[in-house]
Amino acid sequence: MSVTVRQVRTGLNGDEAVAYAVLHADVDVISAYPITPQTIIVERLSEFVYNGELDAEFIPVESEHSALSAALGASLAGARVFTATASQGLALMYEILYIVSSLRAPVVMALGNRAFSAPINIHCSHDDAYAARDAGWIQFFAETVQEAYDLTLIAFRVSEDERVLFPSIVNLDGFILTHSIEPLHVFSSKDDVSKFLPERDPVNAIDPDNPITYGPLALQNYYMEIKRQQAEALFNSKKIIDEVFDEYSEFSGRRYVPVKKLFVDDAETVFVLLGSTAGTMRHMVRKWRREGKKVGVVSLTLYRPFPEKEFVESVKDVENLVVMDRSFSYGSPGGQLYMDVSAALIRAGVSPRVLNVIYGLGGRDFTPDLAEKALEVATSTDVPLIWLGVRGD
Amino acid sequence: MIEVRWHGRGGQGVVTSSQLLSQAAIHEGKYAIHIPEFGPERRGAPVRSYTRIDDNEIEIRYGVLHPDIVVVIDPTLATYKDMILDGIKKDATIILNSPGGDVPEEYYNFNLYLVDAYRIALDTLGRAIYNTSMLGALVGATGIVSLESVLKVMEARFSGQVLHKNIEAVRRGAKEVKKVG
Structure with a gap:
């Protein structure tokens, strides 16, 4: 064809x-x-x-x-x-x-x-x-x-x-x-x-x-x-x-793959997410690269069945993984994508520092300032979970 | 990239103006995105809408934070200084529907345009719906898309008398908008 x-x-x-x-x-x-x-x-x-x-x-x-x-x-x-x-x-x-x-x-x-x-x-x-x-x-x-x-x-x-x-x-x-x-x-x-x-x-x-x-x-x-x-x-x-x-x-003439990647090959920190925020995050990643920060982004076009092999392959060498969830699994260790990702990492025997970021609930805008905040937390702390941009934090 | 922020009230066609602008830019082969108000939608309540236009693909999806152009469709919002000046760029353009022409002094620090869209709306549509005359004013003041492109996308959206009257409103908005600062 x-x-x-x-x-x-x-x-x-x-x-x-x-x-x-x-x-x-x-x-x-x-x-x-x-x-x-x-x-x-x-x-x-x-x-x-x-x-x-x-x-x-x-x-x-x-x-x-x-x-x-x-x-x-x-x-x-x-x-x-x-x-x-x-x-x-x-x-x-x-x-x-x-x-x-x-x-x-x-x-x-x-x-x-x-x-x-x-x-x-x-x-x-x-x-x-x-x-x-x-x-x-x-x-x-x-x-x-x-x-x-x-x-x-x-x-x-x-x-x-x-x-x-x-x-x-x-x-x-x-x-x-x-x-x-x-x-x-x-x-x-x-x-x-x-x-x-x-x-x-x-x-x-x-x-x-x-x-x-x-x-x-x-x-x-x-x-x-x-x-x-x-x-x-x-x-x-x-x-x-x-x-x-x-x-x-x-x-x-438009390329579709289960896992979309940008700048992950030599990245120290990689963001993982679903949906429309990927564009904003790619924009931020380009900006961070210009500043010399080794950041990449992975977004999943296919969520179920979970594209485990490609996903693990794309993040296996990173130091910091930031898993972005636009929801929360109440009473669980974190958001739903975070739990998928964590299970996949354990099975693959790789153990980066993983930060789960809960963002954008109920339509709250995901702005460059919030992206900067997420990167800062991911690269400077061992905090496992943050609710991004929430009053009182 | 040019970023536009539209202010108006629910029910005044703020979203329609932003949609038509984005479609006119797309019609010209540019990249554009129309983003509707991210808040509550209530008739009469202040609402906003955003349009981004660029020669390259637009990836970002958040609301416009630092507009190049602010268009205020509703005359009663023209004096809401904090809202209108919020985050706007130093060399931004402000376009007001200002039947009286009496506006806050701070606005003169920017490229300020006024138009009596109230009069145009009454003359052309017979009622106080200002969105298409303000779209015309935006085109007349900035030329970020051509008048022809706007009319073209309006033809796809409206028909009959509604189309003809709104075309007249756009044309008059483009012609009658005046730079004052």
């Missing part, structure tokens, strides 16, 4: 970019709850369906629990299915999250990352993404509006691959990406995109004429074997994700 597909440069916000990707993916079914904390992704999609641009069933359900339940049924019937939600909406889907992944139903969900209540807050945290981290979904994190568009297309292709058959979440930071307009390139048409993402070819689709059973009872006798298979299958999907990243990179 080579880059022969025409693309158009335009300006869209993250919500619109995802909606365009879903249009270009030519989905069959969109099932979504349309009210707060929903983003305008599904509002745009309902317009595409209404004006005939997209030939799909749009199911405006009465709750997020129903949204994902209907998406599951449609997926098992062989449809290409999309849903979107954020924060409390993801929480209300929780029961069904596990069922979708365990039944190996490809569904793509856009998650506009927003904080969980209380206090009430509609701005960016990664609480919702982390709430889904153990549920068996593939998870991607977009850094830009362009990536939100691209990763949505990639997610369909990965999820529907018969060697994968797991649902995917495309995370995009609430407001910072969902509501910000940026330039991006989008493909010209559904036909062009179909060269990368052909019509879904379902495996074992439910069919009234040939009944099969999904989700039967499995007790002490078989439940554990089934779950072990599920765990292995999700780990094994990593290889296919790599393949699809490579193929999409060639198709689009």
Whole structure:
């Protein structure tokens, strides 16, 4: 495959970019709850369906629990299915999250990352993404509006691959990406995109004429074997994700890798993070390099399955690791990414000094001053955990 | 990189102005980002929006801290000195919707432009919605994007009478804005 597909440069916000990707993916079914904390992704999609641009069933359900339940049924019937939600909406889907992944139903969900209540807050945290981290979904994190568009297309292709058959979440930071307009390139048409993402070819689709059973009872006798298979299958999907990243990179001319790195090779201190803050951090790292400070940054485009091998490889020689979490796991040693990273480091037998930085909760802006503060703490103290920029510290 | 901070009140189209500016810059092949207010969204409450424009890709995602240009859409906010001067660059440009033309002295330390967007809005739209006339004033005062680009992206967003009236508001804003300091 080579880059022969025409693309158009335009300006869209993250919500619109995802909606365009879903249009270009030519989905069959969109099932979504349309009210707060929903983003305008599904509002745009309902317009595409209404004006005939997209030939799909749009199911405006009465709750997020129903949204994902209907998406599951449609997926098992062989449809290409999309849903979107954020924060409390993801929480209300929780029961069904596990069922979708365990039944190996490809569904793509856009998650506009927003904080969980209380206090009430509609701005960016990664609480919702982390709430889904153990549920068996593939998870991607977009850094830009362009990536939100691209990763949505990639997610369909990965999820529907018969060697994968797991649902995917495309995370995009609430407001910072969902509501910000940026330039991006989008493909010209559904036909062009179909060269990368052909019509879904379902495996074992439910069919009234040939009944099969999904989700039967499995007790002490078989439940554990089934779950072990599920765990292995999700780990094994990593290889296919790599393949699809490579193929999409060639198709689009934009390079996708599970772990993005800048200046890590000779770095003494490396920041690790997810989502839109990576751009600000790269900007800071360039500034620090000009000042002679050996700092690098690693951001994960793929969060689940955790790209353990590439991650460890990229940080194995550093002295200081700064793990940035836009959430906190209450009662735990730290944030959720910190615990993933710590486990990976122990397994690899490497032991840098690790600082966990909790930042940006509820949309608090991550500014250069705060980045400087994090670097200072990481390189001059043995403090294991800080809440960055919090009053009273 | 040029950084713009927009001040106005919820419901006045502060976000729309910033969106149109970013899209006009993108239309010209530049890099631009529109970032909406990071605070509460309430009708009538002071809100802000940010636009960054550059020839190179923009990686940073935080709100504008040190604007090159401050545009104040709402005339009743024109005297909020602490808010308007907060963090602005030494050689910054301030553009005010100032029907009376009576503004705090400190503003004259900067490139100060005034326009009676209230009059333009009433003449063109028949109601006190100043955002498009202030967008026009920004273009007239600074030329950071061309008037043609703004009109082009407006055509994609509005239609019919709303488009025609707002185009008139932009044109008049661009023409009638005056440098006073």
